[in-house]
Amino acid sequence: MTPAVGKKATGLIAATFTPLTPEGEINLAEIGPYVDYLLEQQGVKSIFVNGTTGEGMSLTVEERKMLAAEWCSKAKNKLENVIVHVGCMSLKDSQELAQHAGEIGADGIAVISPSFFKPATVGALKMFLQEVAAVVPAVPFYYYHIPAMTGVHLRSRDVLEGIDAEIPSFRGLKFSGSDLMDFGQCVSYSPSHWSLLYGMDEQLLGALAMGANGAVGSTYNYLGSSVNRLISAFNKGDLTMARTLQQLMSEVSGLVLGPPRLPLLPCPQSKAVSIARKLKQVLGVQ
Numbered sequence: 001m002t003p004a005v006g007k008k009a010t011g012l013i014a015a016t017f018t019p020l021t022p023e024g025e026i027n028l029a030e031i032g033p034y035v036d037y038l039l040e041q042q043g044v045k046s047i048f049v050n051g052t053t054g055e056g057m058s059l060t061v062e063e064r065k066m067l068a069a070e071w072c073s074k075a076k077n078k079l080e081n082v083i084v085h086v087g088c089m090s091l092k093d094s095q096e097l098a099q100h101a102g103e104i105g106a107d108g109i110a111v112i113s114p115s116f117f118k119p120a121t122v123g124a125l126k127m128f129l130q131e132v133a134a135v136v137p138a139v140p141f142y143y144y145h146i147p148a149m150t151g152v153h154l155r156s157r158d159v160l161e162g163i164d165a166e167i168p169s170f171r172g173l174k175f176s177g178s179d180l181m182d183f184g185q186c187v188s189y190s191p192s193h194w195s196l197l198y199g200m201d202e203q204l205l206g207a208l209a210m211g212a213n214g215a216v217g218s219t220y221n222y223l224g225s226s227v228n229r230l231i232s233a234f235n236k237g238d239l240t241m242a243r244t245l246q247q248l249m250s251e252v253s254g255l256v257l258g259p260p261r262l263p264l265l266p267c268p269q270s271k272a273v274s275i276a277r278k279l280k281q282v283l284g285v286q
């Protein structure tokens with residue numbers, strides 16, 4: 001029987017950036033306007049926080065808690081789903097963040113594979129995931145597959161095998177890989193209450209064709225409204241329009257998100273201006 005936890009995550013889910021001050025400190029004041037911007041200007045109703053785009057692995061556990069709490073508080077009664085990424089190198093840190101996510105009312109947690117000491121087998125990875133999920137058994141749990149960043153290339157389909165017996169709160173997969181065959185096999189294997197979320201924005205159309213229920217990505221922060229049109233075109237069978245929209249890549253939001261944290265480097269101003277100019281031409285906006 002399906003345990004009654006959580007609402008199914010579907011549609012576009014913005015992988016949020018972490019707002020920083022010019023001095024590199026967390027800028028919580030930008031989060032309220034950020035939530036409103038996603039909802040009102042991009043039509044994006046769900047978020048994935050402290051993930052890759054949010055530079056979660058470059059933040060301290062305390063910073064991650066502060067951010068998760070602020071996102072949950074500002075999203076309350078506005079957004080549909082707030083999924084908090086709680087993956088860390090240390091199992092203990094992940095468990096602490098999972099516990100905290102449960103306390104602040106997150107709609108779900110996601111966990112990436114540890115990547116310094118990498119799990120040698122699917123079994124070892126699943127033991128790690130299980131130990132994190134067990135701390136908050138009533139919170140929907142998602143496995144986050146992103147092999148280009150973790151160097152962990154275990155097939156997601158193998159990870160999913162029998163996972164609901166080990167993690168009863170398991171609710172889906174965030175698949176940020178290019179192997180659409182593996183992704184498609186995950187879709188075929190999954191029961192209907194799981195969410196199969198695709199995470200390589202450039203290939204979303206391919207993933208929709210393979211049966212994705214939704215998508216998590218960085219570009220949905222500023223391209224959400226265009227990508228919502230892509231999904232509608234796909235759902236109506238208008239593949240010509242869907243292909244055209246898939247070509248679009250970036251837009252300027254007007255939010256003050258600050259620089260990234262080292263070791264990431266800021267985008268040079270001249271490059272940012274030229275990207276914004278090109279995109280505005282493509283989108284036909286001022």
Ligand SMILES: CC(=O)N[C@@H]([C@@H](O)[C@H](O)[C@H](O)CO)[C@@H](O)CC(=O)C(=O)O
Binds near residue numbers: 048054217
């Ligand atoms: C490596 C990376 O950052 N991938 C992004 C994509 O959205 C990516 O930025 C996009 O496809 C553009 O390349 C997401 O998969 C990451 C993500 O969802 C997250 O922030 O956790």
